[in-house]
Amino acid sequence: MNDFHLDFSPLKEPLGFIKLLEWLFSVCVFATCGRYGGVTTVLVSCGEHVNRTVTAAFAYPFRLNEVKFTSPDPTQCGGTWTDFYLVGNFSMAAQFFVTWAVLIFLYSLAALVLYLGYMHLYQNLSTIPMIDYIFTLCATFLWLVSTAAWAKALVDIKVSTGSLIVDEMSPCKLPGSSCIFVSVTSMRSLNLSVVFGLINIFLWGGNAWFVYKETSLHKPSGNSPNSGLYPPASGI
Numbered sequence: 231m232n233d234f235h236l237d238f239s240p241l242k243e244p245l246g247f248i249k250l251l252e253w254l255f256s257v258c259v260f261a262t263c264g265r266y267g268g269v270t271t272v273l274v275s276c277g278e279h280v281n282r283t284v285t286a287a288f289a290y291p292f293r294l295n296e297v298k299f300t301s302p303d304p305t306q307c308g309g310t311w312t313d314f315y316l317v318g319n320f321s322m323a324a325q326f327f328v329t330w331a332v333l334i335f336l337y338s339l340a341a342l343v344l345y346l347g348y349m350h351l352y353q354n355l356s357t358i359p360m361i362d363y364i365f366t367l368c369a370t371f372l373w374l375v376s377t378a379a380w381a382k383a384l385v386d387i388k389v390s391t392g393s394l395i396v397d398e399m400s401p402c403k404l405p406g407s408s409c410i411f412v413s414v415t416s417m418r419s420l421n422l423s424v425v426f427g428l429i430n431i432f433l434w435g436g437n438a439w440f441v442y443k444e445t446s447l448h449k450p451s452g453n454s455p456n457s458g459l460y461p462p463a464s465g466i
Contacts (some may be wrong), residue, residue, distance in 0.1 A: 234348065235349075241345075241346070243440075245437070245440045245441065246345045248433060248436065249338055249342055249437070252430065252437065253334075253338035253339060253342060255426050256334040256338060257331075258423075259327070259328070259426045259430065260328045260331040260332055262419040262422045263290060263324065263327060263380070264290050264328045267287070267288070267415075268287070268288055268416075268417065269287045269414070270286050270288070270316075270395065270413070271284070271412040271413050271414070272284050272285075272299065272410065272412060273412055274302045274311075274407070275409075276307035276311065276406065276407040277308055277310075279303050282302035284302055286298060286391075288316065290328070291321035291324045292318075292320040292324050292383070293319050293321050294387070295316065297315060297316045298314060299399075307401070310404050311401045317395075320387055322379075323380050323382070323383035326376050326380075327379065327380040327427065330376045337365065344358070359444040363438070366438045367438055370434040373430045373434055374431050380424060381424045384420055387417075392411070392414060393411040395411065396411050
């Protein structure tokens with residue numbers, strides 16, 4: 231009853247195939263968000279120092295309030311340049327999003343092992359499909375929450391590292407000083423992470439129906455062994 235029986239046929243059915251997609255897209259989420267690193271660049275002119283490049287390097291988990299611009303020169307513009315930090319701490323939304331993706335990766339991997347090796351247990355123990363169903367519903371909701379929170383944080387990150395920062399840099403407001411925004415590293419991968427988050431919402435929401443069909447809530451009778459998606463294992 232508890233022996234491992236490897237069978238890839240569940241991957242041909244929606245229950246197993248969608249779980250494989252969920253595993254794949256969870257990897258995409260933490261790969262595109264958790265590995266990001268960028269630099270925002272500004273040209274500073276102060277006194278005899280003209281168009282000196284200053285940069286602020288930021289990365290996941292996006293504690294921007296701990297990131298400061300480099301000095302334009304060793305004298306810090308004759309003492310007029312003061313340290314300027316980026317604005318905002320978006321680590322909570324970013325870490326929630328990535329950590330949830332990692333947990334989903336582990337759960338999906340465990341579920342695939344269950345589907346491919348222990349489907350006879352999945353079919354015969356009603357508690358396992360029910361646990362899977364409840365987790366699927368919770369996962370759908372948490373994907374929605376984490377993706378929405380991260381999407382909002384990403385908008386704020388773009389503002390905090392974009393062209394508007396020159397309006398907030400106090401050293402640039404001094405007489406004889408000026409700042410010109412140059413560039414910020416492309417956030418295409420971060421945009422993709424939001425897209426992958428949305429895909430996960432639809433995957434888990436859609437998969438809830440197929441998991442539901444395996445529970446005792448859907449099966450017409452607890453005594454009917456053929457009421458599930460898969461036929462009962464023989465010879466067990």
